[in-house]
Amino acid sequence: MAEAILQLKNISKRFGGLQAIKDVSFDVHEGEIVGVIGPNGAGKSTIFNLITGYYRIDTGSITYYGKEIVGLTPDAICKLGIARTFQIARPFGGLTVFDNILIGLLPKCKTINEARKGVLAILERINLEPKAFSFGKDLTTLERKRLELGRALATRPKILLLDEVMTGLKPKEMDEIIELIRELKKHMSIVVVEHVMRVIMKISDRVIVLDHGQKIAEGTPVEITNNPKVISAYLGRGGNNA
Numbered sequence: 001m002a003e004a005i006l007q008l009k010n011i012s013k014r015f016g017g018l019q020a021i022k023d024v025s026f027d028v029h030e031g032e033i034v035g036v037i038g039p040n041g042a043g044k045s046t047i048f049n050l051i052t053g054y055y056r057i058d059t060g061s062i063t064y065y066g067k068e069i070v071g072l073t074p075d076a077i078c079k080l081g082i083a084r085t086f087q088i089a090r091p092f093g094g095l096t097v098f099d100n101i102l103i104g105l106l107p108k109c110k111t112i113n114e115a116r117k118g119v120l121a122i123l124e125r126i127n128l129e130p131k132a133f134s135f136g137k138d139l140t141t142l143e144r145k146r147l148e149l150g151r152a153l154a155t156r157p158k159i160l161l162l163d164e165v166m167t168g169l170k171p172k173e174m175d176e177i178i179e180l181i182r183e184l185k186k187h188m189s190i191v192v193v194e195h196v197m198r199v200i201m202k203i204s205d206r207v208i209v210l211d212h213g214q215k216i217a218e219g220t221p222v223e224i225t226n227n228p229k230v231i232s233a234y235l236g237r238g239g240n241n242a
């Protein structure tokens with residue numbers, strides 16, 4: 001298997017009396033898509049917040065290319081090449097699509113022209129060229145999701161963390177984002193947190209299942225679909241996770 005870029009080793013995080021993450025370990029390798037699923041409140045977003053330095057783990061270690069990143073600021077971690085989207089997409093509504101991406105790209109470029117060219121390349125990748133000069137607040141849900149991806153791409157990540165990017169999308173729109181994620185995979189490793197099982201099973205090389213802050217299973221999509229522990233964690237709670 002390709003080199004592990006990101007390694008989470010026995011990480012735990014407590015919020016007051018709540019053990020949000022308990023002794024979770026997994027790796028992300030070069031060029032793969034890792035899916036993370038689990039019922040609401042399982043700790044999926046918290047894992048992203050821990051990787052990206054928004055919260056600090058209580059115990060364990062998180063290494064990126066073999067170096068500990070725990071304790072670095074979110075900005076420093078982003079600069080190292082770990083980008084994320086937020087569960088609630090939050091592009092700047094008062095800026096154009098173009099400028100939303102330009103902001104992320106500027107620090108990476110030597111000249112404004114280089115940055116502008118970079119924005120155009122990203123707009124093409126996310127199919128948002130026709131909306132380049134629309135304001136963030138005037139976009140449809142699907143367009144906002146694409147912009148959110150574009151903003152993450154602007155930081156030129158080696159690992160992209162996607163937190164429930166499918167929420168609020170119709171099945172056909174989901175398929176479009178799935179295609180986009182597959183395209184991005186050619187250039188980076190991706191960790192996808194998703195509530196919608198179908199999506200995770202379709203795009204992931206490997207799937208991690210969280211329940212109550214613990215990893216209860218890890219395997220290929222087929223292995224996970226047939227895992228009794230996973231079935232009971234999901235089906236035991238009902239809901240519309242299928």
Ligand code: ADP
Binds near residue numbers: 015038039042046
């Ligand atoms: P998921 O993304 O899997 O739905 P989260 O990671 O958002 O779950 O949350 C896991 C648990 O941690 C939940 O019980 C949630 O209420 C709690 N939690 C998350 N962030 C905080 C926080 N900043 N303070 C207190 N509790 C939190």
Ligand code: MG
Binds near residue numbers: 044045046087
């Ligand atoms: Mg979440």
